[in-house]
Amino acid sequence: MRDAGAQTLDAMIDDFVSLGERGVGQTGSRDQMEALLGEPPPEMGIPFERLLGIVRETIVPHCFRTTHPRFLAFIPGAPTFPSILADCLASNANIFAGVWKEASGAAQVELVVLDWFRQILGYPPETRGILTGGGSEANLTALVVAREKIPFDERGKIVLYASEHRHWSIDRAAKIVGLRPDQIRPLACDADFRVRIDTLHEAVASDRQAGRLPWLVLANAGTTNTGSVDPLPAIADFCKREKLWLHVDAAYGWPMSLTTSGRQLLSGIERADSITVDPHKWFAQPFEAGCLLVRRGELLTQAFMMRPEYMQDVVPNHDEINFCDHGIALTRRFRALKIWFSVKLLGIxxxxxxxxxxxxxxxxxxxxxxxxxxxxxxxxxxxxxxxxxxxxxxxxxxxxxxxxxxxxxxxxxxxxxxxxxxxxxxxxxxxxxxxxxxxxxxxxxxxxxxxxxxxxxxxxxxxxxx
Ligand SMILES: Cc1ncc(COP(=O)(O)O)c(C=O)c1O
CATH class of the missing domain: 3.90.1150.170 (Aspartate Aminotransferase, domain 1)
Structure with missing residues (x-):
């Protein structure tokens, strides 16, 4: 174990340190990759060194490296070494971060990290949240929470409003929660690719007149296309007036709140009902690390909590959190560790x-x-x-x-x-x-x-x- 571990750590450090000196990566066709790696399940194992060699020489080089300094496509991710090490520690400990009684240490660390994010965004103390696999899962989780209070027989009438520049994970989340395509209202944007508030007003008024049920406004705090931030204060005012759920997709843009100018730019985000933030984008964490924050935290448990008989031994006390009650997964890895570890080591x-x-x-x-x-x-x-x-x-x-x-x-x-x-x-x-x-x-x-x-x-x- 020590020998294999040392070889692995050496390989990791070599890769981490020399990444910028190498190419960004390459891709292979399906045929090429099949020829290199395809095989039936092997009956016998092969030596560790050879296996590590295949990873280093065949698998990794056939991937583009989002961590590379000149990977500037989509929204990349470039973790720090402390967060990578902490992720290894989490895998090693294989902590079950689903219920408090099984892993109170992990649950408390997740609470601490969520509270850091809450403070960064200026959200109220009653906020609760959950770390997810990414922004797509966080957006889906938000839609499930927001829909919870809508009676079943009215769900066919609800309408979601979102910029034409929304991330497509919203459309997929809407599909998963059972919305038809005509229940999503794309809104036109201005010259800066920010949603036009007048189009939101008109769309909601016309839907009300047609007997539909305006339900949720999705605002962007950093669109994937251009980094545009929708006019959050005006949208928040409108949502309050019209009693609409405001979900802000800040998967990419949220860490702007760490800076003075960013805090101004994102002002109004603190009035949202829920916010998606992705630490694996602009917060230097290894994949996967997403997060959803919900202002009225108790809504998370109302949407997700189940109490099957085989879980009766792990029902939490009133002030403890079973994170499986906050989202989709029961078995969850200890995602909070890498975030906590790197923030503690490097400082915010x-x-x-x-x-x-x-x-x-x-x-x-x-x-x-x-x-x-x-x-x-x-x-x-x-x-x-x-x-x-x-x-x-x-x-x-x-x-x-x-x-x-x-x-x-x-x-x-x-x-x-x-x-x-x-x-x-x-x-x-x-x-x-x-x-x-x-x-x-x-x-x-x-x-x-x-x-x-x-x-x-x-x-x-x-x-x-x-
Ligand atoms: C604004 C925005 N929302 C959501 C997502 C989806 O996040 P993930 O890829 O972590 O599922 C992305 C991904 O780029 C994004 O840019």
């Missing part, structure tokens, strides 16, 4: 500096892109995301339509070509119906030199493909 100031660092990098990127004169900014920096398009050269005799098509095709082609170099990984999205490049910064590893490199590559590849 480290996380605040991470947020400031990411914002500064995104600002620097935008300035650099503008300086080159080769790009148009399609969404100026919001939180730590910048969106932009490479501008193809004007060609003689070229019509407006052809130029638009060229521009349209060029953006994903540039992203693909850049990814093929292994130097960086970025993704595209669509804004106002047009393809756009996008960079998202959440990593403590990424530096201004990485940005210089990426912008230079974008210029070179853009010119070549153009």
């Amino acid at each position: 100031g480290w996380f605040r500096r991470l947020i400031e660092h990411s914002i500064a990098l995104a600002e620097y990127t935008q300035g650099l892109l503008e300086q080159t004169g080769r790009f148009e900014i399609t969404s100026p920096r919001k939180l730590s995301i910048v969106c932009f398009r490479y501008l193809p050269r004007e060609r003689k005799g070229e019509g407006e339509k052809e130029r638009r098509r060229e521009k349209e095709d060029l953006q994903p082609a540039i992203a693909e070509e850049l990814t093929r170099t292994g130097r960086a990984f970025l993704s595209t999205t669509r804004l106002n119906g047009q393809s756009t490049l996008r960079l998202c910064f959440v990593s403590w590893r990424t530096t201004a030199a990485d940005v210089d490199d990426v912008v230079r590559l974008l210029c070179e590849i853009g010119a070549r493909l153009d």
